[in-house]
Amino acid sequence: MKYLLIYLLSALLLHASGENHQVKIIEKIISEISIDKKIVIWSDNKKILSILENNSMFETTQRCNSATVIVLESKDTLPRKCSSKHIFVLNYKLLSEIPRSFGALFWKKGRPNIVILEPRVESQNIKITKDLEPYLEERVW
Amino acid sequence: MVKKRELFLFISLFFLGLFFLYLYDYIKQAQDDIFTSIESNKMKNISYLFKNIEENLVTKNRVKDSDTLVKLLSDTKSRQAYEEHLSLLLTPSIKYIYLLSKDKKGRYRFLLDASKTDKANFYQKFDVKEKEYQELYRTKSPQVIRQNNIENLFLTYLYPVKVDGEVIAILSVDITTKIKNVVLELIKPIETFFVVLIIFIFLLMIMSIMQIFHYFITRKKIFTDLLTQLYNRNYLHEITPMLKLERYSVAMLDLDRFKVINDTYGHKTGDFILSQSAKIFKDSIRDSDILIRYGGEEFLLFIYDRGDGDSALRVCERIRENIGAHLYSYDNHDIRMQVSIGVHEHPSLEKNITQAIKIADKMLYIAKSKGRNRVVVYDEKSKSTKYIEEKDIDFVKEALQEERVTCHYQPIYDHNSKKILKYEALVRIIDNNEKIISPAYFLPGLKHTNIHYKLTQRILSIVFEKFKENSSHVSININFSDLINIDIENTIVKELQNNKNLASRVTFEILESDEIENIELFKEKIELIHSLGSKVSIDDFGSGYSNFRTIIDIEANFLKIDGSLIKNIDKNEKDFKVVKSIVLFAKEANLKTIAEFVHSKEVYDKLQQLDLDYMQGYYIAQPLEVLEVEKNLFQDAFSQ
Numbered sequence: 001m002k003y004l005l006i007y008l009l010s011a012l013l014l015h016a017s018g019e020n021h022q023v024k025i026i027e028k029i030i031s032e033i034s035i036d037k038k039i040v041i042w043s044d045n046k047k048i049l050s051i052l053e054n055n056s057m058f059e060t061t062q063r064c065n066s067a068t069v070i071v072l073e074s075k076d077t078l079p080r081k082c083s084s085k086h087i088f089v090l091n092y093k094l095l096s097e098i099p100r101s102f103g104a105l106f107w108k109k110g111r112p113n114i115v116i117l118e119p120r121v122e123s124q125n126i127k128i129t130k131d132l133e134p135y136l137e138e139r140v141w
Numbered sequence: 142m143v144k145k146r147e148l149f150l151f152i153s154l155f156f157l158g159l160f161f162l163y164l165y166d167y168i169k170q171a172q173d174d175i176f177t178s179i180e181s182n183k184m185k186n187i188s189y190l191f192k193n194i195e196e197n198l199v200t201k202n203r204v205k206d207s208d209t210l211v212k213l214l215s216d217t218k219s220r221q222a223y224e225e226h227l228s229l230l231l232t233p234s235i236k237y238i239y240l241l242s243k244d245k246k247g248r249y250r251f252l253l254d255a256s257k258t259d260k261a262n263f264y265q266k267f268d269v270k271e272k273e274y275q276e277l278y279r280t281k282s283p284q285v286i287r288q289n290n291i292e293n294l295f296l297t298y299l300y301p302v303k304v305d306g307e308v309i310a311i312l313s314v315d316i317t318t319k320i321k322n323v324v325l326e327l328i329k330p331i332e333t334f335f336v337v338l339i340i341f342i343f344l345l346m347i348m349s350i351m352q353i354f355h356y357f358i359t360r361k362k363i364f365t366d367l368l369t370q371l372y373n374r375n376y377l378h379e380i381t382p383m384l385k386l387e388r389y390s391v392a393m394l395d396l397d398r399f400k401v402i403n404d405t406y407g408h409k410t411g412d413f414i415l416s417q418s419a420k421i422f423k424d425s426i427r428d429s430d431i432l433i434r435y436g437g438e439e440f441l442l443f444i445y446d447r448g449d450g451d452s453a454l455r456v457c458e459r460i461r462e463n464i465g466a467h468l469y470s471y472d473n474h475d476i477r478m479q480v481s482i483g484v485h486e487h488p489s490l491e492k493n494i495t496q497a498i499k500i501a502d503k504m505l506y507i508a509k510s511k512g513r514n515r516v517v518v519y520d521e522k523s524k525s526t527k528y529i530e531e532k533d534i535d536f537v538k539e540a541l542q543e544e545r546v547t548c549h550y551q552p553i554y555d556h557n558s559k560k561i562l563k564y565e566a567l568v569r570i571i572d573n574n575e576k577i578i579s580p581a582y583f584l585p586g587l588k589h590t591n592i593h594y595k596l597t598q599r600i601l602s603i604v605f606e607k608f609k610e611n612s613s614h615v616s617i618n619i620n621f622s623d624l625i626n627i628d629i630e631n632t633i634v635k636e637l638q639n640n641k642n643l644a645s646r647v648t649f650e651i652l653e654s655d656e657i658e659n660i661e662l663f664k665e666k667i668e669l670i671h672s673l674g675s676k677v678s679i680d681d682f683g684s685g686y687s688n689f690r691t692i693i694d695i696e697a698n699f700l701k702i703d704g705s706l707i708k709n710i711d712k713n714e715k716d717f718k719v720v721k722s723i724v725l726f727a728k729e730a731n732l733k734t735i736a737e738f739v740h741s742k743e744v745y746d747k748l749q750q751l752d753l754d755y756m757q758g759y760y761i762a763q764p765l766e767v768l769e770v771e772k773n774l775f776q777d778a779f780s781q
Binding site for chain 1: 256259
């Protein structure tokens with residue numbers, strides 16, 4: 001929790017400085033979850049994918065098919081064959097539009113916000129650490 | 142002694158820099174004051190509006206707690222109505238207005254969001270971590286959050302919506318940096334101006350520091366003698382205006398027979414001796430004393446009067462003893478050195494520092510002539526020294542410029558043939574009062590100076606010119622340093638080489654001097670005189686150190702016996718014996734003898750008993766501007 005807060009705070013401070021910090025938060029959030037398979041990340045945002053590929057502890061893939069976790073920026077870029085994977089979105093609205101999405105990182109009024117949907121996490125057998133609990137939501141408002 | 146100009150510039154720049162830094166800080170503070178003023182003004186307006194909204198929302202709807210508020214605003218219509226109402230407050234500087242409520246888990250949720258952009262959903266969670274949110278619930282009073290890095294937000298104002306004194310929600314407004322930017326834009330040129338000015342002053346300060354640093358570096362180079370690492374004469378010029386002579390004694394130091402060291406062991410050894418001696422000098426004095434390499438092997442020392450009994454004489458004696466006790470070992474040679482020192486203990490009594498140094502130099506000369514390795518202190522009460530000092534270099538310089546230098550001629554008499562053999566040319570200066578000044582009053586002060594050489598040249602010109610016109614013989618006094626001066630040599634050679642008749646009538650009377658250390662060079666110069674057809678006489682023989690071997694070697698023609706042996710010869714038997722011996726020696730060496738200082742009949746008669754060749758003195762004839770003839774001799778002898 002402490003680390004996530006530090007990340008959030010630093011992201012807040014350095015929001016204007018680019019996607020690196022956003023990726024750091026994403027990486028931190030994903031590191032706080034566990035699924036029954038090895039985490040392999042794919043993203044429709046090539047920059048994020050590239051940063052994760054070069055600096056992350058997670059494995060990444062260029063093919064959505066091979067991924068186990070998807071970081072999604074836009075609904076339109078989600079391949080149908082991947083719609084059943086664990087999806088983490090970068091827009092609050094996408095949580096409503098993509099039923100498989102289990103959480104989101106987005107900017108609201110200049111502040112970074114994290115939402116983890118509890119029912120979806122449970123239904124997808126995703127286990128989360130205590131650090132993520134403050135961000136759990138019952139539903140999408 | 143930093144140059145005052147640079148120091149003043151540096152201090153001025155420093156204070157100017159401080160002043161502008163203060164101004165810059167003042168502007169920054171003024172800027173903060175402006176922001177605070179804008180902030181409080183804005184907050185005041187918003188507070189007033191929020192109070193109305195709070196009243197409308199809570200009182201009209203009889204809201205009792207946050208749950209009833211959530212329930213009320215969960216209705217889309219009433220929510221829209223309030224959001225529309227709130228949106229009226231949006232301006233270019235007010236970006237977001239929203240109502241937050243804390244849920245049971247302590248998370249903040251949007252109840253209303255009147256923002257046009259980035260609008261939140263009803264009851265959507267809002268992650269805020271600033272302590273001011275907690276503070277608002279605790280203090281139940283508005284809070285302001287200064288935003289530094291959130292998009293383009295300047296500050297966030299939090300207003301507590303209260304029921305019965307309890308906070309049930311927060312009305313929040315995010316104000317953009319627009320106003321701040323406007324203020325900053327307005328202030329920026331002034332701020333930039335001051336920043337540039339401060340940088341400029343800072344650079345100037347660095348430049349002046351560099352200049353001062355450079356000054357010290359070059360100053361050290363300019364004022365330091367490379368070999369000895371002592372101050373040089375440039376330093377003397379630098380300190381002269383500031384030096385308080387009443388606090389110092391002046392000493393002139395000269396290493397004895399240094400030329401011999403140079404000639405015998407070479408210049409490298411000479412340099413080694415100089416640097417070692419400088420070190421010994423420094424070790425023998427204190428930091429408050431000033432030691433200067435005055436030139437060659439000469440050193441000038443200003444001894445600070447410490448008032449502790451360590452007198453200038455004691456300091457100089459210490460230096461002399463330390464130099465004498467030191468064994469200089471260089472290139473397998475062990476060398477002992479000595480130093481002669483001339484001291485003027487009260488230089489402030491002189492009209493200037495140059496005069497004081499000149500007197501110390503004279504004392505040094507006396508120390509040398511008394512046998513070296515000694516300290517001679519100037520006695521201000523000594524009249525003779527004073528007298529000599531009165532007619533100094535400037536006196537002679539002016540006389541040369543104004544052509545007031547002349548010669549008087551004293552006959553040298555052949556008492557056997559009753560004929561005048563020749564005339565000795567004796568220099569005189571006619572002073573501004575038409576008074577004839579004898580050389581005793583100005584020659585001692587000229588020693589080794591350029592003026593001395595110029596004076597000798599002038600005498601030669603006068604004498605050559607006069608004797609070209611007649612057939613008489615003449616003696617000219619010249620010392621060794623004159624003889625080795627190239628200009629004087631050129632004058633002699635130029636005049637006599639092409640005038641054999643004149644050359645054959647000229648005798649050069651070489652003064653017996655302790656400077657004739659380089660015998661070979663001395664012989665070489667005498668040979669030159671002989672080669673021109675002129676004669677050589679040894680002057681003042683018997684007064685000093687004469688080396689009989691050298692006298693014979695140089696094949697001199699005449700030997701002039703020193704006046705100190707002649708003047709009392711009629712009363713002093715010892716002098717008579719000495720003169721008799723000299724005459725015998727001269728006969729053996731085939732030298733003609735001349736007795737000078739024949740001032741009385743008694744002396745003249747006594748000298749007749751000896752086999753002397755010639756006589757000269759006031760008894761026979763005094764020096765005159767014209768050439769005296771035989772018939773006028775013995776007429777006014779010693780009448781003056």
